[in-house]
Amino acid sequence: MSARPDAATATAATLVETAPAGPADPCCAAPLPVLGRDVTVPLVTGGEVTYAALDYAASAPALQRVWDDVAAYAPYYGSVHRGAGYLSQLSTDLFENSRATVAEFLDCRPGDQVVFTRSTTDSLNLLAATLPADCQVFVFETEHHASLLPWRDARVTYLNAPRTPGQAVATLERALADRDPYDPALVCVTGASNVTGELWPVKELAAAAHAHGARIVLDAAQLAPHHPVSVQDLDVDWIAFSGHKLYAPFGSGVLAGRADWLQDSEPYLAGGGASRKVARRADGGVDVEWHTTAARHEAGSPNVIGVYSIASACKALTEAGFDQLVARERHLIAKVRAGLAEVPEVRVLSLFGDDAPRVGVISFVVEGWNSSHFAAALSAEYGIGVRDGLFCAHPLVRTLLGSDPQDPGECGAPEAAPGERSLNAIRVSFGAGTPDEHVERFVGAVKELVRDGAQWKYRTEDGRCVPDRG
Numbered sequence: 001m002s003a004r005p006d007a008a009t010a011t012a013a014t015l016v017e018t019a020p021a022g023p024a025d026p027c028c029a030a031p032l033p034v035l036g037r038d039v040t041v042p043l044v045t046g047g048e049v050t051y052a053a054l055d056y057a058a059s060a061p062a063l064q065r066v067w068d069d070v071a072a073y074a075p076y077y078g079s080v081h082r083g084a085g086y087l088s089q090l091s092t093d094l095f096e097n098s099r100a101t102v103a104e105f106l107d108c109r110p111g112d113q114v115v116f117t118r119s120t121t122d123s124l125n126l127l128a129a130t131l132p133a134d135c136q137v138f139v140f141e142t143e144h145h146a147s148l149l150p151w152r153d154a155r156v157t158y159l160n161a162p163r164t165p166g167q168a169v170a171t172l173e174r175a176l177a178d179r180d181p182y183d184p185a186l187v188c189v190t191g192a193s194n195v196t197g198e199l200w201p202v203k204e205l206a207a208a209a210h211a212h213g214a215r216i217v218l219d220a221a222q223l224a225p226h227h228p229v230s231v232q233d234l235d236v237d238w239i240a241f242s243g244h245k246l247y248a249p250f251g252s253g254v255l256a257g258r259a260d261w262l263q264d265s266e267p268y269l270a271g272g273g274a275s276r277k278v279a280r281r282a283d284g285g286v287d288v289e290w291h292t293t294a295a296r297h298e299a300g301s302p303n304v305i306g307v308y309s310i311a312s313a314c315k316a317l318t319e320a321g322f323d324q325l326v327a328r329e330r331h332l333i334a335k336v337r338a339g340l341a342e343v344p345e346v347r348v349l350s351l352f353g354d355d356a357p358r359v360g361v362i363s364f365v366v367e368g369w370n371s372s373h374f375a376a377a378l379s380a381e382y383g384i385g386v387r388d389g390l391f392c393a394h395p396l397v398r399t400l401l402g403s404d405p406q407d408p409g410e411c412g413a414p415e416a417a418p419g420e421r422s423l424n425a426i427r428v429s430f431g432a433g434t435p436d437e438h439v440e441r442f443v444g445a446v447k448e449l450v451r452d453g454a455q456w457k458y459r460t461e462d463g464r465c466v467p468d469r470g
Contacts, residue, residue, distance in 0.1 A: 029324040032316070033064035034247065034433030041383045044456050044467045049383035052438035056245070057194050057361045057429035058387055060225060062309075063247040069312040070250070070305055080302050081273065081295070095304050098311035099294070105314035106239055106256050107230035114256045115294045116307050120221040121146040123240035123255035124188070126297055127217055128154065130265035135184040138175055138214070140168070141395040142195075142351065147188045147219040147240075148395070154186075161399045164352055165201040169208055176212035185214035191223030195393050195400070195427070197333075197361030198352050199223070206235045217257070221245050225431055226329060226359040228322045231257065243306055247432070248313040252306030255297075263292050271299035317432070325432050329360050332430055332439050336362055339443030345369075345450050349400040349425060360430040363391070365401070366450060371424045372465040377454040380467045382445040384438075387427045397425060 040048040053061055073094065078087030080095045099114045108114065117123045128150040131137070137151040140159045148158075157175055162168035172187065179185055187209040192199050202218055209216040217238040220229050224241045231239055238257030243250060267274040267290055274296050277289040290296050317325065337354075340346045345367040350356065366374050375388035390397045401423065428442060457468040 029320075029328045031328070031435050032247075032320055032325075032432040034061040035064060035067055036061050037433065037435075043383060044380040044469075052382075052384040052441055054428045054430055054434070054438060054442055055385050055387050056225070056431040056434070057222060057391075057427060059244045059249055060247045060431055061433055062249055063313055063316050063433065065316040066248050066309050066312045070309050073308060074305075077304065080304050082301075091304050094308055095302060098307045101311040101314055102254055102256065105229075105318060106254075107232050108256055109232055111259060112231065112257055113259045113262055113294045114254060115262065115297050116302060116310075117240075117253040117255055117297075118251060118303075119146075119244070119253040120144075120219060120240045120242045121150075121253075123253050124217070124219065125150040126255055126268045127186075127238060127240070127261075128152075129268050130261045131186065132184045132261065132264070135186055136179055137186050137188060138172065139188045140171075140190075141399070142193065143188065143190055143393065143396075144194050144219065144221070145392040145394070146221070147190060147217075148393075151188070161351060161396060165204070165356075169201055169204045172205055173208045173212070176208065176214055179212070179214075181213055185209075185212070187214050187216040188219065189216065190219045190221075191229065192226065192359045192361070193351070193393075193396070194222045194361060195363050195391050195396050195425075196350050196352075197222070197358035197429075198350065198356045199227075199358060202234050202236065210235065215258070222359060222361060225317075227326060243310040243313070246310060246313045247316070248306070248309035250303070250306035250309040252303050252310055254310065259292075262294075262297060266290075267299060268297040269299040273302070274299035320432065329431065332434060332436070333358065333360055333362070335436070335439050336428065336430075336443060339439075340364060340446065343447055343450050346446065349397075351396075351400070360434070361427065362429070363397075363400075363425045363427040365425050366446075369450075370465065371426045372460075373454070373458055374449065375426050376458055376465040376467065377449055377456070378442070378445055380458075381449075381455055382441065384442050384445055386442075387429075389424045391425075391427055398423070401425065 036053060039051045041051045042048050076087050076090050078085065078091040080092050082088065103114050117126055124147050131154050136155045138157045138159060139148055142161045159171050159175055162171055189202060189205050190200055191202055206216045215237040217240065218236045220239050220241040223229055225246045229239060238255060240255050241253065243252045274290055275288050276291050279287050281287055340348055346364050349363045365371060371388045375386050378384040378386055430439060458465050459468045
């Protein structure tokens with residue numbers, strides 16, 4: 001790649017300048033500024049209220065810092081890796097500098113590759129496409145569908161849901177001991193559950209995998225926004241995560257880790273950018289030499305805005321200080337859990353028990369309520385956004401609810417009418433941008449709905465519970 005003009009490099013560096021760090025005392029740490037924090041929404045009962053966004057586990061709002069950085073870059077937007085012009089070369093610098101920023105954020109090893117994708121789902125499907133022949137994949141039934149389903153062309157062993165972190169390690173060790181030691185193997189595990197928020201023993205699972213000659217990929221979609229993630233400390237082979245959960249909702253994701261399987265496989269997508277040389281043969285065919293760098297799996301024009309937004313979010317979270325972010329989130333978790341514990345009708349879902357460390361993701365059911373009805377009332381009557389359903393983790397939620405695996409249920413709301421039992425749950429999730437007032441309003445609303453019932457009538461429409469407006 002040819003050298004970039006000094007002016008372009010300087011401008012790119014200016015666009016990724018760091019912001020001042022947050023306060024030193026975690027007890028005094030304020031929520032990070034996010035877009036939408038002042039948005040008001042109408043209530044079905046009349047009037048408006050500031051929206052309480054408590055669905056971070058699905059998509060977190062954009063950090064204000066990320067939005068500002070993207071806005072500052074937008075006038076300089078240009079093609080990446082393809083243009084001789086100033087803006088193209090600046091954009092290429094920004095794109096590759098972002099790759100370096102993500103590698104630093106993840107504490108990657110020398111020689112690791114950072115491949116930019118569309119999401120965690122895309123990242124894990126990419127990795128699935130690179131598996132060597134005869135590779136066996138081991139995955140717990142507790143995984144999000146993004147990490148449960150991509151392994152269709154491999155031999156897959158699905159492991160039952162463990163009830164303690166130690167049981168998770170023991171279950172994996174037994175399964176790995178029974179495999180053919182000469183065949184390649186991959187373990188896929190989440191870092192933090194998107195249903196319960198509980199942290200998984202990733203480092204111990206990685207040690208078990210490596211002791212049996214297997215590799216391991218970490219689904220960090222719910223972990224990276226809440227905790228520092230180090231490839232080297234956890235000793236994982238790959239990490240996957242999504243920008244839209246990391247306060248950078250601009251359509252990009254990351255697969256980072258060992259280069260060999262990525263280099264030895266055919267490109268995930270064939271096209272420009274992945275190819276280094278293309279020539280016609282005498283017989284009329286085409287010979288292709290593919291890149292051996294991350295570009296091998298980044299065919300097409302890259303999403304430079306999405307990539308830069310991820311890098312901006314990585315910087316913002318690092319500068320804010322994960323010690324402060326974790327301490328503040330634990331404060332919010334304690335508030336929510338204490339409030340829900342005061343409502344006997346509420347049952348919080350958990351695999352590992354009340355004392356398990358977790359991120360700001362809590363799922364629960366309410367006795368006597370259809371979960372979709374409850375979530376609809378929180379939105380329509382209180383301006384609180386949560387999620388209801390099976391959270392694209394159907395086997396796990398069914399296990400936690402104690403239901404038959406054949407019971408009906410969908411990722412979204414079920415067909416059950418308000419008041420009828422439904423195979424789904426309610427999830428409240430929060431993070432670095434959540435003010436105390438939002439979780440306090442949520443706890444108050446839960447108590448009021450359980451005590452007094454909904455103020456409005458609701459009906460099922462297109463599979464969702466909605467206010468009946470007559």
